[in-house]
Amino acid sequence: MTTVSSAGHSRRDFLYIATGAVGAVGAAAALVPLIAQMNPDASTIAAGAPVEIDLAPIADGQIVKVFWRSKPIFIFHRTKHDIELAQNVNVASLPDPAPDSERVKAGHEQWLVVIGICTHLGCIPLPHEGNYDGWFCPCHGSQYDSAGRIRQGPAPKNLYLPPYTFISDTKIRIGEESTKSA
């Protein structure tokens, strides 16, 4: 290597910077597949297509568990009492405020559909347990009410709502949120 420096910007300076820039872009591009391969693969995404659930066999007051995208989904056929309890709550006092009307589809108040994963650290809460007519998480003691809202314990959020649509009065499609109401 020569130590002689030329005054001002030389052709060599340009070549250094240009080579370095191409190298940096190449290294960054090489990271993309290395990182992206860990995301869900095509078969996993395909298996996550919407599922249709028949609600007719679910009795009054019953909570059933179905699976969509490997996640448990609770479908709660709420009794009049459950609905009243959920509606007569001071919304502002809740840790994650949401009125009951935001938790269900209009006209289908008896059906609560939530992802059955505790928003704390991912355990599956137990149905019909706890003090709020909903769920109790055995891992760290979070309690949810009959609208799936967090009422007590370390969980920060209400049980999440999956995208779903009523395709008839007794049938829903989970995995698809349609703007037109059935």
Added chain:
Amino acid sequence: MSGHSTYSPQNKFLQWFEKRLPIGGLIHSSFIAYPTPRNLNYWWAFGGILSFMLGVQIITGVILAMHYIPNVDLAFRSVETIMRDVNYGWLLRYLHANGASMFFLAVYIHMFRGMYYGSYKEPREVLWILGVILYLLMMATGFMGYVLVWGQMSFWAATVITNLFSAIPGVGDTIVTWLWGGYAVGNPTLNRFYSLHYLLPFVIAGVVVLHVWALHVSGQNNPSGIEPKSDRDTVPFTPYATIKDGFLMVCFCILFAWFVFYIPNYLGDAANYIPANPAVTPAEIVPEWYYLPFYAILRSIPNKLLGVCALFGSIGILAFLPWLDTSKVRSAHYRPLYRQFFWLFVIAGVGLGWLGTKPPEGIYVILARVFTFYYFAFFLIVLPLLGIFEKTKPLPNSISESVLGAKA
């Protein structure tokens, strides 16, 4: 790394080889002639024990990998096949499973030793930080190995631990999906954990080399906490340290063997003999004993993000210990106040471990909060202030004086 003697082999071939690759001289000066303080006690033997345990885990682990199948439908069964059908499979698996516990037992003693005698202080900061990195790598490796069994505790531990990252605002859920390779813990998760569980022990071995290198640059600390000043303060590594390390290693192996042969499942959770079921969470989720103090810290804070921050912070804060402790005196032997706060810290750490097994209710929550507060206060309040206010005892003039008295 200068020793009491220099390596000069008599054998012609060794002389020829040494001129081309001086590895014999490196080993000789590092592990034979290497000067160690003459007053090292048995608490200094755990570094050797840890190296031994790493070797045990790698050898048994590589063998288990010959029989294990990382697939959600076959993993649990392949572990049972190892236990029942593979020749000596039960022994190799029990050695590996209990070996993890022994590894952590040794590392906790090693860390408390470093804290008691101030081994993290100047000029050993990098040595200490490399140790914290090793501890983090051990925790990650141990966790992923536990998941491979694919029992109920494996599955739900994987779910709970990966969900810790969902607490990160904004990108949390994206990161968790990326970690899982799916919409929940599943086959892709198991496969990548297997790959990483095989990789990380070799990363640990690499960092151990750096750890030992840094140790041999600064030299070992010792119970008096003062540096060797003359040849009278040190003895050669072999035979003195070698024999002492070897003796305690044999005693440690007896304890290890007692667990493996008499109570191999004592430290495990019975629920992990139930195959993983993504539809049902076990009634009680408890991590392995060596994570319990951190689990208790997580649970003691009634806010998800803050709880996760406290969990990671409680480990990360260790890396700053060399600067949080402002006292110039290393050894607790000459720090009467520090000694009391240190033992309180040990009680808080063990207490948090005990509370991690208890349900998060009533008095247990209050105690866990008190201990968690003390855990952080020890680092952030006690250590910085003690350096200013503590009146330390006079230090001896040399290591040999601390051993033999002023007449030496």
